[in-house]
Amino acid sequence: MKISFIIPSWHYFHNPFKLQPYWEMYYATILEEQFPKAEINLHDLRNVKEEDFEKKVNEIPQADFYLYWVMKSGDALEVYSIVKFLKKKFLKSTHISGGTHVDMLPDECENYFDKIVVGPGEKSFKEAIESKIDKKRFISNYNDYPFLDTPFPKRSFLPENSVISNQMFENYGSPRATMVYFSRGCFYKCSYCVYNVPNSLQVKSKQRMLEEINYLKNEYKVEAILLKDEIAINPKKELFERQMAALGESQILWRGQTTSIATLEQLSKAKETGCLELSVGVETIDEGVMRIINKQWQNQKSIKSFIDNAKKVGIKIKVCLIFGLPGEPRDIVEKTIKFLEETQPDYVSLSGFCPLPGSPIFKDPKKYSIKQINNDWSKHAHLLYRFSDEEEVGIPFEYEANASWGKAFTKKEIQANIVQVQRWLERKSMTY
Ligand code: SF4
Secondary structure (H helix, E strand, O other), X not given: XXXXXXXXXXXXXXXXXXXXXXXXXXXXXXXXXXXXXXXXXXXXXOOOOHHHHHHHHHXXXXXXXXXXXXXXXXXXXXXXXXXXXXXXXOOOOEEEEEOHHHHHOHHHHHOOOXXXXXXXXXXXHHHHHHOOOOOOEEEOXXXXXXXXXXXXXXXXXXXXXXXXXOOOOHHHOOOOEEEXXXXXXXXXXXXXXXXXXXXXXXXXXXXXXXXXXXXXXXXXXXXXXEEOOOOOOOOOHHHHHHHHHHHHHHOOEEEEEEOOOOOHHHHHHHHHOOEEEEEEEEEOOOHHHHXXXXXXXXXXXXXXXXXXXXXXXXXXXXXXXXXXXXXXXXXXXXXXXXXXXXXXXXXXXXXXXXXXXXXHHHHOHHHHOEEEEOOOHHHOOOOOOOOOOOOOOOOOEEEOOEEOOEEOOOHHHHHHHHHHHHHHHHHOOOOO
């Protein structure tokens, strides 16, 4: 039996090799244990140029099962087209997909894939592969798969230069680095977000974290890791201590993303364990917008104090902001620049808002005065990556002119706001 995981091009990233296909490697590792006799591989399309794309898809070798983990809706159209092509070429092949996009839009996905996995894939991929009955949807619950003791992904599914990068920490001497997840999910409910699945934080055991770091150090000489966890600084004491103990004992450098809810004591501990930088999903500095997007658990004061505390302990801070969120006042550019001047974070990453399919805003656009959302998913990938002149600003939606909070920005105005602040950030050398 041949099983092939297909990794799409991640066309929306300036450099897709700065991140790694963690979940594809994770599920391939689990499938290898479940099907010891199967031939399992990953087919990586990340390095494929647009003009060569068709040729490269045509070179994908035959397999019995093609698997896909569609995290971002921005990949969906490309993946659908790969499925269509391979199904035509290999008539007996079966195409199975899971991931956030599938969780959010299962009805749509059922039209493109033979079978879909809704929820975690630890058991469902196996079931979908083995199932002989006419069943499309394989559903499992995250509560039954707590992530605690699951194996770490084997990186040997891909060549070393596809899983190790020295560009991930280019501001810190370019050590050999890769990314990990020590937890999955998030317990908040920000109304623009789809990455809070499960809606709790499932954290790995200390033993598993240590095993993974030791494997990366021994096999790949990794010196630094990027924690892709939604919340690297866990507010729960026991979970925070567990994670920091593993990182500290491993003597590895790290950076991660987190919320602005972290105490001075936690930041100090993080620094001791090798933390170089934290990206913080502030998203907006306007408290009216924070209320509308259900992020009122932070405010300007808490963000300022977080940045101050990080400075005190020597952790660099990257503030992540989104322009175009519902409720923005007309002076959002001036307010944002003033806030950044006052707080002086080290870096800022500014994105355009995208109503991600499956998010509360996407499900109820009227509530947020959104007139229309573009259903071309290839435009839906602008929430998380850094804006630069070469990147397309999507803004795949439009507000009512007179929104519930007053006069809303037009698409063009949102783009102009982004460009204005981006240029300001460039002048201040605050982007990377
Ligand atoms: S945006 Fe971040 S903090 Fe908010 S729900 Fe999503 S993952 Fe959690």
